[in-house]
Amino acid sequence: MPRDASTDKPLVELVNITKIYPPDIVALEDVSLRIYKGEILFLTGMSGAGKTTLIKLLFCLETPTRGLIEIAGRDLFRLSPVGIQQMRQKIGVAYQDFRLLDKQTVFQNIAMAMEVTYASAKEIRVRVGELLDLLNLASKRNKPVGELSRGEQQRVALARAAANRPTLLLADEPTGNLDQTTTELVINLFRRLNEEDGSTIVVATHDESIYAKTEHRVVELHNGQLAAHLEQTPRQVELF
Amino acid sequence: MQFLTYILCQTGKNLRQTWGAQVMTLLTVTLSVLIFAFFFLIYTNMLRASAQLGDDVRLIVYLDQEVTEQMRPVLETRIRDFGPVEKIVFVSRAEAFARLSAQMGKEKDVLNDLGPDFLPPSLEVYPLKNLNDLSKINQFSDFLQTLPYVTKVQSGLDWLQRFGYFTSLLRIVVLLSGSLLIISMTFIVSYTLRLTVLSRQGELEILRLLGASSAYIRLPLLLEGMLQGVLGSSLGLAALYILYQWIVSRFSGPGFLKLFEFTFFPFELTAAILLAGIVLCTVGSLFSIRRFIRI
Numbered sequence: 331m332p333r334d335a336s337t338d339k340p341l342v343e344l345v346n347i348t349k350i351y352p353p354d355i356v357a358l359e360d361v362s363l364r365i366y367k368g369e370i371l372f373l374t375g376m377s378g379a380g381k382t383t384l385i386k387l388l389f390c391l392e393t394p395t396r397g398l399i400e401i402a403g404r405d406l407f408r409l410s411p412v413g414i415q416q417m418r419q420k421i422g423v424a425y426q427d428f429r430l431l432d433k434q435t436v437f438q439n440i441a442m443a444m445e446v447t448y449a450s451a452k453e454i455r456v457r458v459g460e461l462l463d464l465l466n467l468a469s470k471r472n473k474p475v476g477e478l479s480r481g482e483q484q485r486v487a488l489a490r491a492a493a494n495r496p497t498l499l500l501a502d503e504p505t506g507n508l509d510q511t512t513t514e515l516v517i518n519l520f521r522r523l524n525e526e527d528g529s530t531i532v533v534a535t536h537d538e539s540i541y542a543k544t545e546h547r548v549v550e551l552h553n554g555q556l557a558a559h560l561e562q563t564p565r566q567v568e569l570f
Numbered sequence: 571m572q573f574l575t576y577i578l579c580q581t582g583k584n585l586r587q588t589w590g591a592q593v594m595t596l597l598t599v600t601l602s603v604l605i606f607a608f609f610f611l612i613y614t615n616m617l618r619a620s621a622q623l624g625d626d627v628r629l630i631v632y633l634d635q636e637v638t639e640q641m642r643p644v645l646e647t648r649i650r651d652f653g654p655v656e657k658i659v660f661v662s663r664a665e666a667f668a669r670l671s672a673q674m675g676k677e678k679d680v681l682n683d684l685g686p687d688f689l690p691p692s693l694e695v696y697p698l699k700n701l702n703d704l705s706k707i708n709q710f711s712d713f714l715q716t717l718p719y720v721t722k723v724q725s726g727l728d729w730l731q732r733f734g735y736f737t738s739l740l741r742i743v744v745l746l747s748g749s750l751l752i753i754s755m756t757f758i759v760s761y762t763l764r765l766t767v768l769s770r771q772g773e774l775e776i777l778r779l780l781g782a783s784s785a786y787i788r789l790p791l792l793l794e795g796m797l798q799g800v801l802g803s804s805l806g807l808a809a810l811y812i813l814y815q816w817i818v819s820r821f822s823g824p825g826f827l828k829l830f831e832f833t834f835f836p837f838e839l840t841a842a843i844l845l846a847g848i849v850l851c852t853v854g855s856l857f858s859i860r861r862f863i864r865i
């Protein structure tokens with residue numbers, strides 16, 4: 331359900347973020363945004379609007395040219411290497427380009443995320459099995475990721491992002507290669523994470539079908555700038 | 571516990587991925603340890619042998635006639651005036667003959683024909699132990715030559731001198747093979763590790779994104795180097811021990827090796843070589859880790 335923005339403490343706060351790629355490509359310009367704990371946020375915009383850039387900033391893969399990002403009250407760019415490492419364990423990211431290891435199996439790829447947190451072999455088996463069932467990938471468990479279709483790889487990337495029940499899940503174009511039925515599986519996964527584990531979820535997408543009828547907040551990037559406050563008018567028709 | 575399991579698993583994975591290079595590295599490390607330890611073993615044995623020989627240094631001065639009771643103190647003071655001497659022993663013809671027949675044991679009958687007078691009388695000078703410097707002993711020998719009645723001075727010094735040259739040559743060889751050891755271990759181990767890092771670069775990158783701790787990424791690599799050190803050094807030392815046993819069994823019996831007992835390293839030295847090997851390999855892996863992995 332939509333949150334009351336004025337009372338909740340934001341989990342993520344972006345203040346006047348500008349990102350300029352060398353030499354002078356302005357990917358984000360003066361973006362200020364609050365993301366509240368437990369909400370689902372759709373980040374929309376045309377191709378090249380800066381969605382991926384914003385997600386990379388949240389994950390410390392890029393540094394902003396100007397501005398401040400706080401996660402849980404901590405300045406992201408003052409974190410020590412150990413701080414970044416610990417933060418990354420709590421943030422699950424499904425990359426637009428997946429970043430999977432083609433030679434390793436579906437299971438191994440997903441398990442990797444849990445191994446770095448030193449989860450036990452049993453925990454990993456159970457959790458990965460659960461996710462594979464949810465995303466209809468159980469039959470591909472022991473296949474090398476390189477032999478899967480794009481849509482299957484996309485779901486593996488999502489499963490890896492969700493494996494640790496992250497505090498914050500960043501999904502970049504999670505349904506780009508999926509049909510309607512499979513898209514619903516993905517949305518179902520988001521809903522479960524949000525409801526059962528209290529995960530905050532940010533979905534970057536230009537797939538209008540998944541946010542058109544949502545009650546959740548939708549913000550739109552336009553040429554690197556945050557467009558007029560769409561989130562003020564939550565839509566009431568439920569897809570979620 | 572869980573942590574350790576993961577580190578070991580990762581190490582195993584790394585080894586499997588580059589096993590060809592790993593085996594080559596192991597062989598190189600083993601060989602360098604073997605070469606170095608072999609020369610070092612010979613060197614330590616030579617050192618001990620030359621110390622033993624130095625202890626036995628004596629100058630035998632052959633005379634053309636017996637020294638009379640009155641002459642003895644005169645000669646003795648002249649010798650003692652020249653240099654510090656531990657003792658001087660006068661050996662008469664009869665004594666020399668008695669010694670020889672004692673040495674011959676059962677075969678002393680041969681000597682009967684020669685008669686008790688065929689050996690010259692002599693004088694044995696034992697320089698003080700601290701006079702181990704070969705050139706000083708040489709001077710001593712030259713001096714003894716000038717004494718009356720002296721026909722010949724036998725010092726065995728030529729031989730001792732050659733032995734000394736050989737020992738210092740061996741010292742150079744030991745130093746060289748030691749440097750070879752250091753270079754081969756650190757560089758080759760760090761090179762192999764670089765192969766591991768390169769072959770797993772994609773994986774390491776993703777591990778970083780997933781928030782793997784630096785220990786999770788680095789320890790397996792460190793462990794890999796350490797493992798090379800442990801295995802390589804032990805194998806090298808084991809090979810040396812086998813070689814040593816072979817030499818001993820082959821050349822035992824009367825002769826050179828009976829004179830100087832050929833012994834293996836004492837336990838402490840063996841342990842020290844092993845430890846040095848491990849440390850060198852670990853340092854080699856640290857090089858790679860620092861150079862190729864930034865977190």
Ligand SMILES: Nc1ncnc2c1ncn2[C@@H]1O[C@H](COP(=O)(O)OP(=O)(O)OP(=O)(O)O)[C@@H](O)[C@H]1O
Pocket residue numbers: 351352355356357375376377378379380381382383384426536
């Ligand atoms: N590493 C980079 N170097 C230079 N320019 C970049 C880099 N990454 C992105 N850009 C530029 O920044 C702008 C925003 O890119 P971004 O990837 O954030 O867009 P996006 O909204 O994710 O687009 P899409 O929907 O196609 O994924 C684009 O103009 C892009 O060309």
Ligand SMILES: [Mg+2]
Pocket residue numbers: 381382383426502503
């Ligand atoms: Mg993008």
